[in-house]
Amino acid sequence: MLKADERIDQLYSQTIKIIQSPSVFSFSLDAVLLADFAQIRPRSQTVDLCAGNGAVGLFLSRKTKGSIALVELQPRLADMAQRSVVLNQLQKQLTVYQLDLKDTFTKIAKDSIDVVTCNPPYFPPLATSKKNPNPYLAIARHEIATSLEQILVITSGLLKMNGKAYFVYRPDRFNEFVTKAAAQRLQTKRVRLVYPKVGREANMVLIELIKDGRPGGQRFLPPLTVYDQNNHYLPEVRRLLYGND
Numbered sequence: 001m002l003k004a005d006e007r008i009d010q011l012y013s014q015t016i017k018i019i020q021s022p023s024v025f026s027f028s029l030d031a032v033l034l035a036d037f038a039q040i041r042p043r044s045q046t047v048d049l050c051a052g053n054g055a056v057g058l059f060l061s062r063k064t065k066g067s068i069a070l071v072e073l074q075p076r077l078a079d080m081a082q083r084s085v086v087l088n089q090l091q092k093q094l095t096v097y098q099l100d101l102k103d104t105f106t107k108i109a110k111d112s113i114d115v116v117t118c119n120p121p122y123f124p125p126l127a128t129s130k131k132n133p134n135p136y137l138a139i140a141r142h143e144i145a146t147s148l149e150q151i152l153v154i155t156s157g158l159l160k161m162n163g164k165a166y167f168v169y170r171p172d173r174f175n176e177f178v179t180k181a182a183a184q185r186l187q188t189k190r191v192r193l194v195y196p197k198v199g200r201e202a203n204m205v206l207i208e209l210i211k212d213g214r215p216g217g218q219r220f221l222p223p224l225t226v227y228d229q230n231n232h233y234l235p236e237v238r239r240l241l242y243g244n245d
Contacts, residue, residue, distance in 0.1 A: 013243035027055030035059035038166040044114040054081030156184040187213035
């Protein structure tokens with residue numbers, strides 16, 4: 001089951017086990033927060049784009065009985081995701097597609113999906129002088145193999161009318177995100193900023209979009225702060241990671 005330099009991790013708050021590799025890819029808090037933020041009905045048909053090692057889709061499997069498709073470009077990450085699906089005996093619910101995003105519609109029909117989730121590359125393409133020495137992380141973090149526009153085009157194409165999408169993104173690109181989403185018929189509806197500590201600037205933003213939703217009506221939820229001043233998780237985050245105290 002495991003290959004060299006891989007391990008099995010598990011959130012204490014869930015029974016889900018995930019195959020990770022420090023030299024290839026490991027999920028982080030943003031995946032946990034995105035899966036928690038997404039509102040999914042019991043029979044929703046869901047797609048997770050830029051799925052990495054499958055963490056978001058695996059976490060979502062506890063919120064719905066509907067099918068979940070994971071789309072990931074990199075063969076090694078898609079293979080890790082597939083083995084995690086088998087490890088958790090979720091083959092009847094989760095399907096992994098090792099695909100370039102632009103080929104998504106060869107496997108998943110347009111206008112057929114209730115919910116799309118995505119933890120996309122946050123950063124613009126790297127200058128050639130600043131290439132990340134780890135190619136897996138470079139593609140996961142930087143817009144090398146895809147772009148924000150392409151991700152939003154695919155998201156809009158997948159969703160049914162009034163379907164919802166959930167993203168975790170960088171606050172310094174929030175205006176760009178909202179503008180580009182609106183151009184693809186995706187209206188921003190719920191927003192939650194995530195702060196590392198009290199007194200620090202936000203370093204993540206959780207965003208809900210509705211396809212063909214009416215303009216306006218945005219809701220800004222109470223902020224989420226991750227750590228106290230002693231670098232201990234605050235109660236909401238601790239509950240997500242470890243379950244009830």
